[in-house]
Amino acid sequence: MDELLAKASQGVDPDSPDAFLHIYLNLLNLMPWAAMFWWSVAFVVVGAAVGWFRGRVVEGIVWSATLGPIGWIVILMKPVRRPRAGPPPLK
Template sequence: MDELLARAMQGVDPQAPGAFWRVFLNLMALVPWGALFWWNLLFIAVGAALGRWRGRTAEGIAWSFVLGPIGWLVILRRPRRGAPPPLPRR
Protein backbone atom coordinates (compact mmCIF):
# COMPACT_ATOMS: atom_id res chain seq x y z
CA MET A 1 0.00 0.00 0.00
CA ASP A 2 2.88 2.33 0.73
CA GLU A 3 4.23 1.77 -2.79
CA LEU A 4 0.86 2.66 -4.35
CA LEU A 5 0.61 5.77 -2.20
CA ALA A 6 4.16 6.77 -3.17
CA ARG A 7 3.36 6.32 -6.88
CA ALA A 8 0.14 8.33 -6.54
CA MET A 9 1.90 11.18 -4.73
CA GLN A 10 4.92 11.27 -7.06
CA GLY A 11 5.58 14.89 -8.09
CA VAL A 12 2.57 16.24 -6.13
CA ASP A 13 2.67 19.11 -3.67
CA PRO A 14 -0.18 18.34 -1.20
CA GLN A 15 -0.67 22.06 -0.55
CA ALA A 16 -1.11 22.97 -4.24
CA PRO A 17 -4.63 23.81 -5.45
CA GLY A 18 -4.61 21.14 -8.16
CA ALA A 19 -3.18 18.36 -5.96
CA PHE A 20 -6.33 16.22 -6.13
CA TRP A 21 -6.32 16.15 -9.93
CA ARG A 22 -2.60 15.39 -10.07
CA VAL A 23 -3.07 12.41 -7.70
CA PHE A 24 -6.09 11.29 -9.72
CA LEU A 25 -4.12 11.42 -12.98
CA ASN A 26 -1.23 9.55 -11.39
CA LEU A 27 -3.62 6.79 -10.32
CA MET A 28 -5.26 6.63 -13.75
CA ALA A 29 -1.80 6.20 -15.30
CA LEU A 30 -1.44 2.96 -13.29
CA VAL A 31 -4.55 1.35 -14.84
CA PRO A 32 -3.84 -1.14 -17.68
CA TRP A 33 -6.16 0.55 -20.21
CA GLY A 34 -5.02 -1.55 -23.18
CA ALA A 35 -5.89 -4.84 -21.51
CA LEU A 36 -9.23 -3.47 -20.31
CA PHE A 37 -10.09 -2.37 -23.84
CA TRP A 38 -9.35 -5.79 -25.39
CA TRP A 39 -11.20 -7.68 -22.64
CA ASN A 40 -14.22 -5.43 -23.17
CA LEU A 41 -14.17 -6.16 -26.92
CA LEU A 42 -14.07 -9.89 -26.14
CA PHE A 43 -17.04 -9.56 -23.77
CA ILE A 44 -19.01 -7.62 -26.40
CA ALA A 45 -18.21 -10.19 -29.13
CA VAL A 46 -19.42 -13.07 -26.97
CA GLY A 47 -22.51 -11.03 -26.00
CA ALA A 48 -23.25 -10.37 -29.66
CA ALA A 49 -22.96 -14.09 -30.46
CA LEU A 50 -25.25 -15.03 -27.57
CA GLY A 51 -27.68 -12.27 -28.52
CA ARG A 52 -27.77 -13.44 -32.13
CA TRP A 53 -28.43 -16.99 -30.96
CA ARG A 54 -31.36 -15.70 -28.89
CA GLY A 55 -32.62 -13.35 -31.63
CA ARG A 56 -31.56 -10.25 -29.69
CA THR A 57 -28.21 -9.15 -31.13
CA ALA A 58 -28.48 -5.48 -30.14
CA GLU A 59 -29.51 -6.39 -26.60
CA GLY A 60 -26.61 -8.82 -26.33
CA ILE A 61 -24.16 -6.12 -27.36
CA ALA A 62 -25.70 -3.54 -25.02
CA TRP A 63 -25.84 -5.80 -21.97
CA SER A 64 -22.29 -7.03 -22.55
CA PHE A 65 -21.02 -3.48 -22.98
CA VAL A 66 -22.63 -2.33 -19.74
CA LEU A 67 -22.18 -5.41 -17.51
CA GLY A 68 -19.46 -7.47 -19.18
CA PRO A 69 -19.83 -11.21 -18.64
CA ILE A 70 -22.78 -10.64 -16.29
CA GLY A 71 -24.62 -9.28 -19.35
CA TRP A 72 -24.31 -12.75 -20.87
CA LEU A 73 -26.47 -14.10 -18.06
CA VAL A 74 -29.03 -11.35 -18.63
CA ILE A 75 -29.34 -12.13 -22.34
CA LEU A 76 -29.54 -15.88 -21.68
CA ARG A 77 -32.42 -15.33 -19.22
CA ARG A 78 -34.47 -13.43 -21.82
CA PRO A 79 -36.86 -15.52 -23.94
CA ARG A 80 -35.99 -16.25 -27.53
CA ARG A 81 -37.40 -13.85 -30.06
CA GLY A 82 -38.88 -15.19 -33.27
CA ALA A 83 -41.29 -17.94 -32.31
CA PRO A 84 -44.49 -16.69 -30.65
CA PRO A 85 -45.39 -18.13 -27.25
CA PRO A 86 -47.78 -21.08 -27.30
CA LEU A 87 -51.50 -20.37 -27.12
CA PRO A 88 -53.31 -21.27 -23.90
CA ARG A 89 -55.47 -24.40 -23.94
CA ARG A 90 -59.23 -24.13 -23.78
Protein backbone atom coordinates in the same frame (compact mmCIF):
# COMPACT_ATOMS: atom_id res chain seq x y z
CA MET B 1 -0.88 0.48 0.38
CA ASP B 2 2.22 2.54 1.09
CA GLU B 3 3.57 1.70 -2.38
CA LEU B 4 0.35 2.85 -4.03
CA LEU B 5 0.36 6.10 -2.07
CA ALA B 6 4.02 6.65 -2.99
CA LYS B 7 3.28 6.09 -6.69
CA ALA B 8 0.18 8.32 -6.57
CA SER B 9 1.92 11.20 -4.83
CA GLN B 10 5.19 10.96 -6.78
CA GLY B 11 6.19 14.42 -8.00
CA VAL B 12 3.23 16.16 -6.32
CA ASP B 13 3.55 19.10 -3.97
CA PRO B 14 0.88 18.53 -1.28
CA ASP B 15 0.59 22.28 -0.64
CA SER B 16 -0.27 23.18 -4.24
CA PRO B 17 -3.93 23.88 -5.04
CA ASP B 18 -4.04 21.28 -7.81
CA ALA B 19 -2.45 18.46 -5.80
CA PHE B 20 -5.68 16.42 -5.91
CA LEU B 21 -5.77 16.60 -9.71
CA HIS B 22 -2.15 15.46 -10.02
CA ILE B 23 -2.69 12.56 -7.61
CA TYR B 24 -5.84 11.58 -9.51
CA LEU B 25 -4.01 11.66 -12.86
CA ASN B 26 -1.15 9.60 -11.38
CA LEU B 27 -3.69 6.98 -10.27
CA LEU B 28 -5.26 6.95 -13.74
CA ASN B 29 -1.84 6.38 -15.27
CA LEU B 30 -1.50 3.20 -13.20
CA MET B 31 -4.58 1.64 -14.87
CA PRO B 32 -4.03 -0.93 -17.67
CA TRP B 33 -6.23 0.89 -20.21
CA ALA B 34 -5.30 -1.21 -23.24
CA ALA B 35 -6.15 -4.47 -21.49
CA MET B 36 -9.43 -3.04 -20.20
CA PHE B 37 -10.38 -1.91 -23.72
CA TRP B 38 -9.68 -5.30 -25.32
CA TRP B 39 -11.53 -7.18 -22.57
CA SER B 40 -14.54 -4.91 -23.17
CA VAL B 41 -14.38 -5.60 -26.91
CA ALA B 42 -14.24 -9.35 -26.22
CA PHE B 43 -17.25 -9.11 -23.89
CA VAL B 44 -19.27 -7.28 -26.56
CA VAL B 45 -18.32 -9.78 -29.28
CA VAL B 46 -19.35 -12.74 -27.13
CA GLY B 47 -22.53 -10.89 -26.14
CA ALA B 48 -23.36 -10.34 -29.83
CA ALA B 49 -22.82 -14.04 -30.53
CA VAL B 50 -25.04 -15.08 -27.61
CA GLY B 51 -27.65 -12.56 -28.73
CA TRP B 52 -27.50 -13.87 -32.29
CA PHE B 53 -28.22 -17.41 -31.11
CA ARG B 54 -31.14 -16.12 -29.04
CA GLY B 55 -32.49 -13.82 -31.77
CA ARG B 56 -31.54 -10.68 -29.82
CA VAL B 57 -28.32 -9.31 -31.30
CA VAL B 58 -28.78 -5.67 -30.31
CA GLU B 59 -29.85 -6.61 -26.78
CA GLY B 60 -26.81 -8.89 -26.49
CA ILE B 61 -24.49 -6.07 -27.50
CA VAL B 62 -26.12 -3.53 -25.17
CA TRP B 63 -26.28 -5.84 -22.14
CA SER B 64 -22.71 -7.09 -22.56
CA ALA B 65 -21.37 -3.56 -23.11
CA THR B 66 -23.16 -2.44 -19.96
CA LEU B 67 -22.62 -5.39 -17.62
CA GLY B 68 -19.86 -7.46 -19.26
CA PRO B 69 -20.21 -11.21 -18.71
CA ILE B 70 -23.24 -10.67 -16.49
CA GLY B 71 -24.98 -9.35 -19.60
CA TRP B 72 -24.53 -12.77 -21.18
CA ILE B 73 -26.54 -14.28 -18.35
CA VAL B 74 -29.27 -11.66 -18.83
CA ILE B 75 -29.59 -12.60 -22.52
CA LEU B 76 -29.51 -16.32 -21.77
CA MET B 77 -32.39 -15.91 -19.29
CA LYS B 78 -34.64 -14.27 -21.90
CA PRO B 79 -36.77 -16.47 -24.16
CA VAL B 80 -35.67 -17.20 -27.71
CA ARG B 81 -37.27 -14.86 -30.21
CA ARG B 82 -38.63 -16.86 -33.14
CA PRO B 83 -39.38 -15.21 -36.48
CA ARG B 84 -42.97 -15.37 -37.65
CA ALA B 85 -43.80 -17.93 -40.31
CA GLY B 86 -46.10 -15.66 -42.29
CA PRO B 87 -47.93 -12.36 -42.24
CA PRO B 88 -49.73 -11.31 -39.09
CA PRO B 89 -53.29 -12.57 -38.72
CA LEU B 90 -56.12 -10.38 -40.00
CA LYS B 91 -58.77 -9.14 -37.60
